[in-house]
Amino acid sequence: GAGVSQSPRYKVAKRGQDVALRCDPISGHVSLFWYQQALGQGPEFLTYFQNEAQLDKSGLPSDRFFAERPEGSVSTLKIQRTQQEDSAVYLCASSLFRGGLGTPNNEQFFGPGTRLTVL
Amino acid sequence: DAKTTQPNSMESNEEEPVHLPCNHSTISGTDYIHWYRQLPSQGPEYVIHGLTSNVNNRMASLAIAEDRKSSTLILHRATLRDAAVYYCIPGAGSYQLTFGKGTKLSVIP
Numbered sequence: 594g595a596g597v598s599q600s601p602r603y604k605v606a607k608r609g610q611d612v613a614l615r616c617d618p619i620s621g622h623v624s625l626f627w628y629q630q631a632l633g634q635g636p637e638f639l640t641y642f643q644n645e646a647q648l649d650k651s652g653l654p655s656d657r658f659f660a661e662r663p664e665g666s667v668s669t670l671k672i673q674r675t676q677q678e679d680s681a682v683y684l685c686a687s688s689l690f691r692g693g694l695g696t697p698n699n700e701q702f703f704g705p706g707t708r709l710t711v712l
Numbered sequence: 713d714a715k716t717t718q719p720n721s722m723e724s725n726e727e728e729p730v731h732l733p734c735n736h737s738t739i740s741g742t743d744y745i746h747w748y749r750q751l752p753s754q755g756p757e758y759v760i761h762g763l764t765s766n767v768n769n770r771m772a773s774l775a776i777a778e779d780r781k782s783s784t785l786i787l788h789r790a791t792l793r794d795a796a797v798y799y800c801i802p803g804a805g806s807y808q809l810t811f812g813k814g815t816k817l818s819v820i821p
Contacts, residue, residue, distance in 0.1 A: 597755070626808060635799060635811030636756065649808070684755050694761075695744050695804035703755030 595619065597704035599685050605710045606675045614670045614707045617685030625668050626701060627660055628652060628684040636684055643691050677712045682706040714802040721816040724790045732785040732815055734800030734818040743802040745776060746782045748809065751796045756811075759785065759798070795819045 600615045605610050617624050626642055629652075639658070641649040644665040652684035653660070657676075662668040664667075672679055686701040717735040733794040737744065746761040760767055760774045762783075767774045775785040787794055801815040 616745075624807065628811075629807075635797075635813055636809070637812070638808040641807055652808075688753070691808045693744065693803070693805045694746060694801075694809070700746075700758035700761070701756075701758065701809060705753075706800050 595684055597687055597702050597705075599683075599704040599707050601707060603708050603710075605712065608677060609670065609674050611673045612675055612709065613684050614672075614709070616645070616668045616670070616685030616704060618666065618668070618677055618685070619689075619702055622687035622689050622702075623691045624688040624699075624701075625662055626686040626688075627668070627670050628686065629654075630682040630706070632681075632683055634707065640684075674708075675709075677711050680709055680711045682708050714743055716800050716812050718798075718800055718815045720813065723816065723820060724787075725820050727789050728816065730787040730794070732787075732798050732800075732817065733782065734784070735782045735800050736800065737752045737781040739780055740782050740804070741780075741801045744802045745774065745780075745801060746801040746809070747772070747774065747785050747798060748801065748811075749794075749796040749798045750814070751793075752757065752790065756799065756809075782809060790817075790819045792819050792821060795811045 601625040622630040629638040642662040657673045659671045684706045686703045687703045690699045747759040748756040750756040762774045775784045797814040
């Protein structure tokens with residue numbers, strides 16, 4: 594069956610360029626998450642959507658990072674004026690329900706990630 | 713969020729059982745213990761989770777200490793495909809996963 598897909602899988606940007614990363618969650622999944630994973634580290638939370646509403650953006654590192662999910666399905670993470678420290682793998686995940694980690698059958702399904710390299 | 717302690721790395725021979733420990737001494741009474749793993753060059757994937765009693769699924773078993781301050785993920789017969797970083801993540805009310813550094817499991821053929 595179709596899982597979470599992300600595109601592009603790899604992106605190289607020059608410092609100062611804007612980039613847009615796309616996430617296609619599993620159809621019907623209410624919750625959508627973005628995580629950032631630096632080399633050798635575990636993923637770190639960036640932002641959370643419940644349908645089209647962005648309920649938490651506390652993990653976004655700066656105002657250069659912006660995420661949207663206008664129709665409650667596909668999501669885009671945009672990074673403006675990229676910096677070298679933005680180089681990382683950006684992971685998208687979706688889960689079926691709106692509840693927290695204690696909600697039954699609400700595990701998160703992750704995409705393969707987009708590896709962003711800023712030169 | 714509860715703090716977790718996991719070994720940085722572990723090794724196992726193929727087709728032998730593997731016990732991956734996790735200490736979470738500050739876990740709250742309502743926190744579930746979730747385990748995810750991340751194979752090389754892939755996104756994390758869910759393995760198992762539990763609250764108090766031991767849990768089994770097709771991938772693994774989860775043994776939770778009676779005081780809930782530690783847990784052990786058990787892979788009954790390690791295969792080469794099980795080589796991954798394993799993350800132990802307590803949580804219930806929050807919706808985001810808080811990953812630590814995890815345990816890198818190597819499987820020796």
